[in-house]
Amino acid sequence: MLNFVVRRLLAILPVLLAVSLLTFLIASLLPGDLAYVILGDQATPENVAALRRDMGLDQPLWWRYLSWLGHVLQGDLGRSFRTGQTVLQAVSERIPVSLELMLMAESIGLLIGVPLAIACAARAGSAFDRFMTGSAFAMLSMPSFLLAILLIYLFAVELHWLPATGYVPFTEEPLANLRFFVLPALTLALAEWPGIMRVLRSDMIATLQEDYIALAKAKGLKPSRILFVHALKPSSLTLVTVTGINIGRLLGGTLIVESIFALPGIGRLLVGAIYTRDLVILQGVVLLVACGFVIVNFIVDMLYAVLDPRIRHGHA
Amino acid sequence: MSTPLLTIEDVAVELPTPRGNLRAVDHVNLSLEAGRTLGIVGESGCGKTMLSRAILQLLPKKAKLTGRVMFDGQDLVRLAPEGLRRLRARDLAVVFQDPMTSLNPVLTIGTQLMETIQEHLELDAPAARKRSIELLAAVGIPAPEQRLAQYPHQCSGGMRQRIAIAIALSCEPKLLIADEPTTALDVTIQAQILDLLAREQRRRHMAMIIITHDLGVVAGRADEVAVMYAGRVVERAPTQALFKRMHMPYTEALLAAIPKLETAPHTPLPAISGRPPDPTRPLRGCSFEPRCRYAAGRCYEAKPELKAAETPEHLYACFHPIQMAEGIGA
Numbered sequence: 299m300l301n302f303v304v305r306r307l308l309a310i311l312p313v314l315l316a317v318s319l320l321t322f323l324i325a326s327l328l329p330g331d332l333a334y335v336i337l338g339d340q341a342t343p344e345n346v347a348a349l350r351r352d353m354g355l356d357q358p359l360w361w362r363y364l365s366w367l368g369h370v371l372q373g374d375l376g377r378s379f380r381t382g383q384t385v386l387q388a389v390s391e392r393i394p395v396s397l398e399l400m401l402m403a404e405s406i407g408l409l410i411g412v413p414l415a416i417a418c419a420a421r422a423g424s425a426f427d428r429f430m431t432g433s434a435f436a437m438l439s440m441p442s443f444l445l446a447i448l449l450i451y452l453f454a455v456e457l458h459w460l461p462a463t464g465y466v467p468f469t470e471e472p473l474a475n476l477r478f479f480v481l482p483a484l485t486l487a488l489a490e491w492p493g494i495m496r497v498l499r500s501d502m503i504a505t506l507q508e509d510y511i512a513l514a515k516a517k518g519l520k521p522s523r524i525l526f527v528h529a530l531k532p533s534s535l536t537l538v539t540v541t542g543i544n545i546g547r548l549l550g551g552t553l554i555v556e557s558i559f560a561l562p563g564i565g566r567l568l569v570g571a572i573y574t575r576d577l578v579i580l581q582g583v584v585l586l587v588a589c590g591f592v593i594v595n596f597i598v599d600m601l602y603a604v605l606d607p608r609i610r611h612g613h614a
Numbered sequence: 615m616s617t618p619l620l621t622i623e624d625v626a627v628e629l630p631t632p633r634g635n636l637r638a639v640d641h642v643n644l645s646l647e648a649g650r651t652l653g654i655v656g657e658s659g660c661g662k663t664m665l666s667r668a669i670l671q672l673l674p675k676k677a678k679l680t681g682r683v684m685f686d687g688q689d690l691v692r693l694a695p696e697g698l699r700r701l702r703a704r705d706l707a708v709v710f711q712d713p714m715t716s717l718n719p720v721l722t723i724g725t726q727l728m729e730t731i732q733e734h735l736e737l738d739a740p741a742a743r744k745r746s747i748e749l750l751a752a753v754g755i756p757a758p759e760q761r762l763a764q765y766p767h768q769c770s771g772g773m774r775q776r777i778a779i780a781i782a783l784s785c786e787p788k789l790l791i792a793d794e795p796t797t798a799l800d801v802t803i804q805a806q807i808l809d810l811l812a813r814e815q816r817r818r819h820m821a822m823i824i825i826t827h828d829l830g831v832v833a834g835r836a837d838e839v840a841v842m843y844a845g846r847v848v849e850r851a852p853t854q855a856l857f858k859r860m861h862m863p864y865t866e867a868l869l870a871a872i873p874k875l876e877t878a879p880h881t882p883l884p885a886i887s888g889r890p891p892d893p894t895r896p897l898r899g900c901s902f903e904p905r906c907r908y909a910a911g912r913c914y915e916a917k918p919e920l921k922a923a924e925t926p927e928h929l930y931a932c933f934h935p936i937q938m939a940e941g942i943g944a
Contacts, residue, residue: 606720
């Protein structure tokens with residue numbers, strides 16, 4: 299098992315390197331000279347040239363990449379030339395919001411999707427199964443802004459149960475914080491559960507055809523044990539993958555939901571940086587989010603090994 | 615004659631397919647007494663596995679089962695799911711064909727054994743563990759204690775089939791159904807597994823049904839043999855009587871298809887030409903007629919019914935039975 303972990307860790311190093319190169323290139327290859335952006339349209343060619351020299355923009359691309367990477371490896375992701383904030387400061391302000399939203403949304407999504415998937419797979423082809431699969435399909439095709447508006451209308455405007463928009467940090471007012479997160483998390487979760495359900499349902503249906511399930515029945519085990527112990531575990535590999543991808547995606551922020559519910563998350567930070575051409579922030583945030591994604595996938599790989607002993611022992 | 619442990623009365627199984635209903639098992643009658651062994655023989659697709667699933671009540675959901683499966687005084691077909699569940703493993707156990715797929719890959723061998731024991735016998739975890747170790751030792755697994763913590767993929771095919779047998783024996787069933795228990799195994803392991811089954815059967819006085827495509831497998835091991843073809847039992851007799859005087863041309867053809875030591879090398883095997891009939895389109899006449907070298911006259915017009923031969927125990931379904939004076943050894 300330790301061997302497996304080390305192998306996987308070594309395998310993500312080149313991925314992280316590629317991620318850093320790509321994020322650097324994206325920011326560097328965007329049209330427009332950073333020096334002009336900073337100095338504005340009143341800039342003289344001399345000023346621009348001087349600033350370019352100061353910022354190292356006159357150096358060749360590979361040299362700029364290596365020096366940037368060197369700083370990144372020392373924990374220095376750069377500083378916004380607009381706000382003076384470092385990338386790490388900006389991200390650490392926003393990441394709790396995105397993290398909390400992601401955790402709540404994904405938990406709600408799993409709580410809805412997993413039991414429904416099991417219930418549908420156990421009665422595949424029944425009226426209940428067909429109704430739920432149809433509903434999941436309908437939910438999948440509903441855009442999140444529409445869902446958000448419907449939820450706000452129902453729970454905030456009509457019922458007055460929850461606030462429509464706003465945010466307070468959890469450390470200041472935990473309860474109010476949670477109330478602010480319910481609607482945005484629900485909006486995201488309602489888009490998450492259909493995918494979760496469909497993936498797990500079809501894997502479960504395939505697993506339930508296996509010989510070892512027939513044997514489990516022949517052993518006279520309780521139906522619940524057959525479903526939850528014998529069928530769920532071998533069926534959950536794709537579910538884990540999908541959940542990992544969802545988490546990675548939500549880590550990068552959810553612009554529409556953050557905007558509608560006025561949550562200061564990573565999504566809005568990124569879009570703000572794009573609008574203001576704040577390339578240092580953009581580059582740094584994209585790099586951190588991408589690293590987060592890679593780490594989540596590493597955890598997914600580890601979970602595979604936990605779920606399936608054949609992967610752990612290098613058999614499959 | 616005592617009351618049989620298992621009586622299959624007029625059992626038929628139909629499976630819906632896109633090409634119409636498939637009659638997998640066609641009105642089969644069989645019975646088996648406690649402690650005896652019945653061999654069910656036939657080629658692939660003859661309905662022997664479907665018949666075993668019908669006895670076990672493990673047919674696919676879409677399958678339509680008619681008839682009665684009387685086991686120990688109860689009709690399994692009409693038994694409520696909970697009653698059936700309590701009967702499983704304790705009274706009615708099974709060993710499947712392929713041990714590579716019949717054990718759950720993500721659960722340890724210990725879990726798969728102990729869960730069966732704890733579900734049906736009033737044993738706590740340490741007692742169930744002790745019993746599991748004894749069972750593994752009984753089926754010939756070395757270092758059984760270490761095996762409990764292992765997963766199926768860490769064992770060889772023969773080892774896995776022994777584990778599957780240990781699971782089947784775990785609650786002392788009255789009837790064990792072994793569905794081609796050696797087909798997926800190496801030839802060297804096959805005899806060991808069959809001998810293990812025979813030994814445990816005698817020790818535990820269980821009834822056993824061995825399903826196989828190999829007449830050689832049942833020759834020395836079954837008390838009675840039923841030969842199936844196209845979903846029907848076409849010949850049924852005490853094993854000795856069957857090998858001495860077989861009446862159904864299909865049985866003869868099956869026996870001839872077994873390679874023999876005396877045959878000179880490079881002699882082609884007398885395989886049965888053709889395929890079994892399409893079960894979605896039943897023939898008017900005898901279902902073996904298209905492949906039978908004795909077919910004539912009535913064979914094309916009507917289905918032969920099972921009828922008794924010299925003794926009431928020997929039944930066959932053929933208009934032109936072959937009468938062999940001398941038995942040929944298998």
